[in-house]
Amino acid sequence: MTAGTVTPQSLAGNDLPSPVKYAGFWAGAWRRFRRNKLALYGFVYVVVILFVAISADWIAPYPYDKINPEDALQGPNRQHLMGVDMLGRDMLSRVIYGSRPMLLVGVVTQLAGLVIGVPLGIVAGYFGGIADWLVSRLIDLFSALPWYLIVLYMVMVLSPSLENLIVALTITSWVGSCRIVRGMSLSIREQDYIEAAQALGLPTRRILSNHILPQVAPLLLWSFAAGIPTAVFAEAGLSFIGMGVRPPSPSWGQMLGAAGQYWQYFPHMFIFPSLMITLSVLAFQGLADGLREAMDVNINV
Amino acid sequence: MSALLEVKDLQVSFFTKDGEVKAVNNISWALDEGDILGIVGESGSGKSVSALTLLRLIPEPPGKILGGKVLFQGQDLLKLRPSQMHTVRGKQIAMIFQDPMTSLNPVMTIGNQIIEAMKVNLQLSNQKAWERTVEVLSRVGIPRAEERMRDYPHQFSGGMRQRVMIAMAISCRPKLLIADEPTTALDVTIQAQIVDLVKQLQRELNMAVIWITHDLGVIARLAKRVNVMYAGSIVEMGPIKRIFKKPSHPYTIGLLNSVPGMNFSKDVVLQFIEGSPPDLIRLPPGCAFAPRCPYMTDQCLVDKPNLELAEEDHWVACWQMDKVQSNTRSAL
Numbered sequence A: 001m002t003a004g005t006v007t008p009q010s011l012a013g014n015d016l017p018s019p020v021k022y023a024g025f026w027a028g029a030w031r032r033f034r035r036n037k038l039a040l041y042g043f044v045y046v047v048v049i050l051f052v053a054i055s056a057d058w059i060a061p062y063p064y065d066k067i068n069p070e071d072a073l074q075g076p077n078r079q080h081l082m083g084v085d086m087l088g089r090d091m092l093s094r095v096i097y098g099s100r101p102m103l104l105v106g107v108v109t110q111l112a113g114l115v116i117g118v119p120l121g122i123v124a125g126y127f128g129g130i131a132d133w134l135v136s137r138l139i140d141l142f143s144a145l146p147w148y149l150i151v152l153y154m155v156m157v158l159s160p161s162l163e164n165l166i167v168a169l170t171i172t173s174w175v176g177s178c179r180i181v182r183g184m185s186l187s188i189r190e191q192d193y194i195e196a197a198q199a200l201g202l203p204t205r206r207i208l209s210n211h212i213l214p215q216v217a218p219l220l221l222w223s224f225a226a227g228i229p230t231a232v233f234a235e236a237g238l239s240f241i242g243m244g245v246r247p248p249s250p251s252w253g254q255m256l257g258a259a260g261q262y263w264q265y266f267p268h269m270f271i272f273p274s275l276m277i278t279l280s281v282l283a284f285q286g287l288a289d290g291l292r293e294a295m296d297v298n299i300n301v
Numbered sequence B: 001m002s003a004l005l006e007v008k009d010l011q012v013s014f015f016t017k018d019g020e021v022k023a024v025n026n027i028s029w030a031l032d033e034g035d036i037l038g039i040v041g042e043s044g045s046g047k048s049v050s051a052l053t054l055l056r057l058i059p060e061p062p063g064k065i066l067g068g069k070v071l072f073q074g075q076d077l078l079k080l081r082p083s084q085m086h087t088v089r090g091k092q093i094a095m096i097f098q099d100p101m102t103s104l105n106p107v108m109t110i111g112n113q114i115i116e117a118m119k120v121n122l123q124l125s126n127q128k129a130w131e132r133t134v135e136v137l138s139r140v141g142i143p144r145a146e147e148r149m150r151d152y153p154h155q156f157s158g159g160m161r162q163r164v165m166i167a168m169a170i171s172c173r174p175k176l177l178i179a180d181e182p183t184t185a186l187d188v189t190i191q192a193q194i195v196d197l198v199k200q201l202q203r204e205l206n207m208a209v210i211w212i213t214h215d216l217g218v219i220a221r222l223a224k225r226v227n228v229m230y231a232g233s234i235v236e237m238g239p240i241k242r243i244f245k246k247p248s249h250p251y252t253i254g255l256l257n258s259v260p261g262m263n264f265s266k267d268v269v270l271q272f273i274e275g276s277p278p279d280l281i282r283l284p285p286g287c288a289f290a291p292r293c294p295y296m297t298d299q300c301l302v303d304k305p306n307l308e309l310a311e312e313d314h315w316v317a318c319w320q321m322d323k324v325q326s327n328t329r330s331a332l
Helices: A025-034 A037-054 A091-127 A129-144 A147-158 A162-189 A192-199 A204-240 A252-261 A268-294 B047-054 B082-088 B110-122 B126-139 B158-170 B188-205 B216-222 B240-245 B250-257 B298-302 B321-327
Strands: B003-016 B019-032 B036-040 B063-072 B093-096 B176-180 B208-213 B225-230 B233-239 B308-311 B314-316
Touching: A025 A037, A025 A268, A037 A091, A037 A268, A091 A129, A091 A162, A091 A204, A091 A252, A091 A268, A129 A162, A147 A162, A147 A204, A162 A204, A192 A204, A192 B093, A204 A252, A204 A268, A204 B110, A252 A268, B003 B047, B019 B047, B019 B063, B019 B208, B019 B225, B019 B233, B036 B047, B036 B216, B047 B063, B047 B176, B047 B208, B093 B158, B110 B126, B110 B158, B126 B158, B158 B188, B176 B188, B188 B208, B188 B216, B208 B216, B216 B240, B225 B240, B225 B250, B233 B240, B233 B250, B308 B321
Parallel strands: B036 B208, B036 B225, B093 B176, B176 B208
Antiparallel strands: B003 B019, B003 B063, B225 B233, B233 B314, B308 B314
């Protein structure tokens, strides 16, 4: 119906157009997300790298630890698209397998961080008082400590391996999400509808899970994605200095470390791993930014 | 008829860094089953706090219930453990709040909010809860209830939201509904609709209602009894007809005179109560209203008057009651 055809008759009676339907939170979020090109790139990259990591066994042209000294240090060519390292291992295969520790560290540390940080933050923000004091001091403590040093010590004590690296990074990864959740539940607690929910006789745990958590969830998705680049960098950095993934298992940081003596003459050895690290960090960062814009819960409220 | 709710010597204070705010001072009143009680008073008179105390919803700290009893069907609610309070809230005593714009969760469909309450309080299945939600929503006058259950609060107007709040409150068939200034945030025409709706529901469901307001007009339309509160105390209490006919406390008279009536003409200057309510941290030793009272005597400044029987079932806390009564005409 165009504006010109609106008459009192067409507005009255039973043939009223049905009211505009709210498309839903997720539809709106997707629409806002799509507008951000970097976020879209990040999303596509993450899907691709996820596929690569899962199907590494099938798409890698060679086993990642197959040593072939005759081919050592070859540049990129038809047989070895990314060249060969100093032990004659195929770089492409190692880069493909290297996506696994990257994703594993990124996702698992953030997930573990959420599992620890969210309950602590909600309880602290909602109940306040002594619980809030305790959690806040914990947050202060862990933000004040130099996390890289803690992680280094932890890995040193636990001996370097992928699992221990994840454990060490989790020790500090809960702080960000915990702080966000605490702040939000602190402000949501003061809303009238929480008082109304209490007056309706809803048990506290239900108020926390059905009224506070859903409001916090979109921000958590963002904080989850935003925390991954830090974890990816940490994994690369620690593997670089030999405190992370141990050879022969490949990791991009470790490959970069191995390129240390060769990079001037065989640049392919550092170009490809650093490219992958850069692209991944950029992708997760873009994804996180896009999510934050898309998830701004106040837009439709 | 036996009393559904009896409040005895209730005392509530808030402990702030400036001192103890005495929000409710030793009030006692009772409510029969199926009755409508109005609580009237200006901001800070303790009317909302005394209502929230019934559900134990005042924030502790800084608030603290210092003493008294709240007997609901003979059971002292102040002695219940917090976990036991959950079975009273919503199911026995429900509440509707002042601002319907903020009292609904903005990110939950209204259907889910009502269903949630019913599932928790009545242990209904999803199917049953859904059906009953449609029923209560239609009952409070939401058209196309089934469709609208999938909508979010921001898709409703203020009056409709208050209807949703009422639907939510009555969904679990409470014996007592507390309405804390439910019409203050609404337009006058919508106010009248909401008042009529609550009155109708009260009759149909035979629930008792406590209606908190500063608007005597609403009370006159709705309530059977009224408590007039000032500075945390009840100053006048009784059946609405007697109080309107023979207001016996200077504060009640002040309230009545400050509302324009139907035959109000522009030549008459609307009267107001001079001064402002006392600081609840430093309450005067005598009558809290004395500094603003035209009948004030020396005794009023020193002794605090207690509620005395002025006539049958009509209680007034004023030393100068006789003089006040002889001076006033009926407000009806």
